[in-house]
Amino acid sequence: MAEKRLMYGNHAVVEGVIYAGCRFFAGYPITPQNEIPEYMSIRMNEEGGVFLQTESEIAAINMLFGAAAAGKRAMTSSSSPGISLMQEGISYIAGADMPVLVVNVVRGGPGLGNIAPAQSDYYQATRGGGHGDYFTITLAPHSGQELFEFPRLGFELAEKYRNPALILADGLLGQMMEPVEFTYEPIDPTSLPEKEWALSGCKGRERRVVRSYDLRPGKLEDLNRRRFEKYENIKKNEQRFRASRCDDADLVVVAYGTCARVSDAAVRMARDRGLKVGLLRPISLWPFPWDVLGDMSKRVEHFLVVEMSCGQMIDDVKLATECRSKVQFHGRPGGGVPTPPEIYEKILGVLGGTR
Amino acid sequence: MKKIFGRPAGLTEIIQRYCPGCGHGIVHRLIAELLVELDIRERTVGIAPVGCSVFADEYFNCDMIQPPHGRGPAVATGIKRSRPDCVLFSYQGDGDLAAIGTAETVHAAARNEKITVIFINNAIYGMTGGQLAPTTLPGMRSTTSVKGRDVVKQGYPIKVCELLSGVDGAYYLERCAVNTPKNIIKTKKALKTAFKNQMDDKGFSLVEILSMCPTGWGVTPVQSKQWIDDVMSKYYPLGVYRDRAKEEK
Amino acid sequence: MPEVKILEEVCKGCGLCCDDVCPVDILILSPDTINSSGYHPTVVTDMKKCIGCGYCYMICPEPAIEVYK
Amino acid sequence: MTNEIIIAGFGGQGIVSSGIILAHAGMIEDKYVSFFPSYGAEMRGGTANCSVVISSDPVASPIVANPNIMIVMNEPSLARFEPTVQPNGLFFFNQTLIKSKPTRKDITIIPVEANAIAEELGQGRVANMVMLGILAKKTGLLKLETLKKAQRKRFTKANKEQLELNDKALERGYALL
Known part of the structure; x- marks a missing residue:
């Protein structure tokens, strides 16, 4: 039988991320998700991963943009006001078709609101959230178990469709402790395949460019339409x-x-x-x-x-x-x-x- | 006959869309030359900014990424930490680096992030049409300071090298200019040091470059080059502001 | 003998190379040539004087100048 | 059957630890369990409380508003939590530190000399273990042995003497009834 541990939801996410083979975290403290960066700093240190406490959520999401463009699994976590700050970056990441994982441990809003659990970021999560025509794959766990399992699912979907994925939790799920079963073996990050689009220096190949803009007449329209074809596929295949x-x-x-x-x-x-x-x-x-x-x-x-x-x-x-x-x-x-x-x-x- | 000077392999063949006399092209070429001379082109990832040089991702013959305005140092951090063997340069204008991205700049320096930042200071917002920049000189006209920058209402310019001199993490800071061959030679040397510092795993290096924007300044290219000598470099003195390699010796 | 080659179609006629940059003063903006972008490109007035210093190349933003030796 | 438990007291009385030990013990006995701490601004006030649910069904909400089992460790928590207890609920209170008397007639009041017993054992801070011991006995919810296992899962860095003292406190509480 799989190992069962009594865990905080916020800690379960961290283990889920580590088990998913992710070794890059950047984030900024905000209640009620502080246990994520705290525990992550310990776990990334143990696993030889990257942990960055950033100057802002804006910096954090852009570090993810860089790490994802470099072909690595990268995640951040925050809570509602912090996620608002990240929307600029999420829009660029969606516009550049990069896979990242963002966890939102939602709290009461709008504004500073409070630190109690809420689900009032649903619109933001499911309607893109930032500027432009795009969507983020959004998963809603309801237990510590799913908080452990969804990071892997989130990365898999994000990479399959080259799109940001979001885990929409809330302060209650993050702060509660529940038994969590470690249902699968941790993924070795070095076993993950190299991305054929990753930036790594152009040795032995054509140079690559990651960008979200296209100023040539009609080209951005084409690009957006292609992205929406991808969204149609996601809608067809991934309703859970x-x-x-x-x-x-x-x-x-x-x-x-x-x-x-x-x-x-x-x-x-x-x-x-x-x-x-x-x-x-x-x-x-x-x-x-x-x-x-x-x-x-x-x-x-x-x-x-x-x-x-x-x-x-x-x-x-x-x-x-x-x-x-x-x-x-x-x-x-x-x-x-x-x-x-x-x-x-x-x-x-x-x-x-x-x- | 042998070609001794000409378009370096670090640039693509695309003709750059800058105005006549714009300093961006000169700096692009210097970087491109160094990509070849230091043999780092194939492991470099360049960060293009938002602004006139937004198209830099078409001009540099290496992997490139286009981040949100001001976030270059954060994106560079993400790549560098993920792939420490890559050489990262973040090319940024004054709006990008000293206004919207001030926090990202200061904190990348504070972390001594092992990246090379190239800061083009032309004291104006070029792409959006000549508005006030964080580096616009007192009294200098822009489309949002038509009577000249009023420091009472619009505040003072930001001197980036001086500002970052107060950040212990910064490893190397130098201010140069590209208005004369002599200054260009110095700029290239500074850029080379900035890249070498990264290659030697030393740390955060920033080269601020006073650069001509004849269109934004409303003068001819030749006048713009003179203005850097006569006015701009008086306010922004050229020189080395931090060199920890020397301090450590 | 060094030689300067101006890529006429690339030159934007900014004149940075023409001013006091050339130590032997052999570069001017052509008054009568016009390239397909509408610029008067730099021309060499007296190639024999060229010393191959490369200053013109150095200050050219395009780069539209090549130097041969 | 769902048991909804609140433990309340001062910060430093081992409130959170007690809650986690209860939940852990429930998990060891293959029950559905959850633990939920009070957090954020509330924590800074010096009082602490937490909710524990131990159930035969999946836990709906880990936040307990009306407990059927209440442990009160200090005076301020008595006034605050007595009114919230479900009718016929169990109300354990730390008589050593609480001078007021509970007034409800529709709940079972169980006064416990938790701190006095803990002091007798040589360490005031094991009062929470005394409480868990008597709770286990009174409710039949968890085995004493399971609590002993669970406290070892919580105090992974404690020395052998401390763990044994905790066991003793659990046993003393268990033997009170």
């Missing part, structure tokens, strides 16, 4: 979700991350009382699991979206269900975390209203 108890459901709760685990308990309460309620947990937020929700909307009358915000993912649920179903919302912004009874009450309200 877990559906539980949805087959006979009259109501499906849609929730990701922390809200999904809380909603799961509410769904269990409802099922215990004989109500036909299921849970759909989007794992990839971009690409959003539009297809499964679209299918479900042909037979499910009610969707209840639960978020730790005033409602952002609900837009995607509405888009996916195309007005075929009734979509209701329960949200807790500014650091509030919903409880199972609270969601259960909401479920009763929605179902009761139709009887």
Whole structure:
């Protein structure tokens, strides 16, 4: 059996990154993710990797740009205000088709907000986030286990599609301790294949240029269109979700991350009382699991979206269900975390209203 | 007959899009010559800036990357730390290095990042059309200081070599100019030292180069060259501001 | 005998090489030639005087000057 | 069955360690567990608390608002946390340091001379272990042996004497009922 350790979510990410064969971290401290750079500084030192505490999140993301362009797996982590600062760099990285991994341990906002868990960066994460036409592959873990596993998945997707990948966690997932099973062997970074586009000096080959601009008439349009063909592929291949108890459901709760685990308990309460309620947990937020929700909307009358915000993912649920179903919302912004009874009450309200 | 001077192999064949008399071309050529003379072209990664020299990624015959405005030293750090055998140069203008990228510059120096920074100081924003730069001289006109830089309202210029002299991590700092053959020879020597320092794993080296921008200054190329002697180098004195190799001896 | 070659099509006629740079003063902007970009390129007035110092090449931003010996 | 536990007290009373040991012990016994510390600004105030969930089902939220098991180690935490306990909940409190009396009638109050016993054993700071010992006995939630294992996972740098003292404190707490 795989080794099981009781770990902070923030530490699980670090192990996940190390196990994924990444040896480059740059970042700037911000609560509630400080355990990531702290623990990372120790682990990178042990593994002979690069750890840089930078002057700003702007510098950090640009160091990732450099490291990724040099063909190496590189990651950073931050929390909401810091991620805002990184958006410039993420846009350039997306524009240069470079793979990097960014972890956002979301806190309450806008502005300085607070340091309590939130999901209010959903729009930013799933709509590109910075300037220009682009998307970032966005994964939403809901446990320490997934915080350990998603860095590898994130790097694999980022490299497969040459696109930045984002892990959207929150302060609760980062700060909590849970058992984590080390389900796979660590990847040896030297075993990772050399990238055919990496900058390394042009010995024995044509020189390479990494850039995000093209001023020639019509060329940027072509480039953006090609990038959107890539996005279509990602949408087709990479929609990830877990559906539980949805087959006979009259109501499906849609929730990701922390809200999904809380909603799961509410769904269990409802099922215990004989109500036909299921849970759909989007794992990839971009690409959003539009297809499964679209299918479900042909037979499910009610969707209840639960978020730790005033409602952002609900837009995607509405888009996916195309007005075929009734979509209701329960949200807790500014650091509030919903409880199972609270969601259960909401479920009763929605179902009761139709009887 | 043997060609003794001509386009170095460190430059691509592309004709550069700079205005007549612009100093960028001279500095490009000096770097390109050194890529060949130091035999580092095949392990160099150059960082192009945002500004007039945004197209530098087409001009240098080596691997190149185009970072966001001002972030050259951060991108260079990422590459250098990932591939310590590569030689990194970050080519930056005054807006890039001394305004939007001040933090990245100062902190790369503070970390003694083993990179070579080439700082083109022409006291004006060229590409965006001649606006005030962090290095625009007091009283000097720009499109956002039409009556001349008013230091009360717009503050004072930043003297980068002097500023970085206060950063212990910086290994080598020199200010040069490319307005006369004599100064150009000195500039090349400074650039060579800056590259050698990196090759010897010594540390952060920055060469500030006073460079002509006749278009932005509203003068002829010949006048611009004279202006560096008469005015600009009085405000920005040429010379070595830090040389730890010498200090350590 | 050293020789200077001006790449007429590359020259942007900035005149940096013509001013006081050439120690033997043999470079001028051509008053009557015009290249395809519309610039009056530098021309050599008296090649025999060239000493092959390379100053013209050194200050040329393009570089549009080659020197042979 | 889900047990939601809050442990509250001063910084330095081993609050976080107690929580992690409980969660770890739960994990060793193959239960679903989570641990959640209070953090950030709250930590700076000198008081500390943490939530532990030990359950037969996957843990929904690791943040406990209304515990069914409460450990209170100091006076300020009594006033703050007594009202949050679920009806019929268990309320362990450190009688050595707390002069006020809990007033709730709908919960089970268990006064523990945690610090007095710890002092007797020679070290005041093992009061938290006394508490974990009595909790294990009263709830039947975890075996004493598992707690002993779990504390070794937490204090990886402690010497043998300290670990044995911790064991003793756990045993003393366990033997109180």
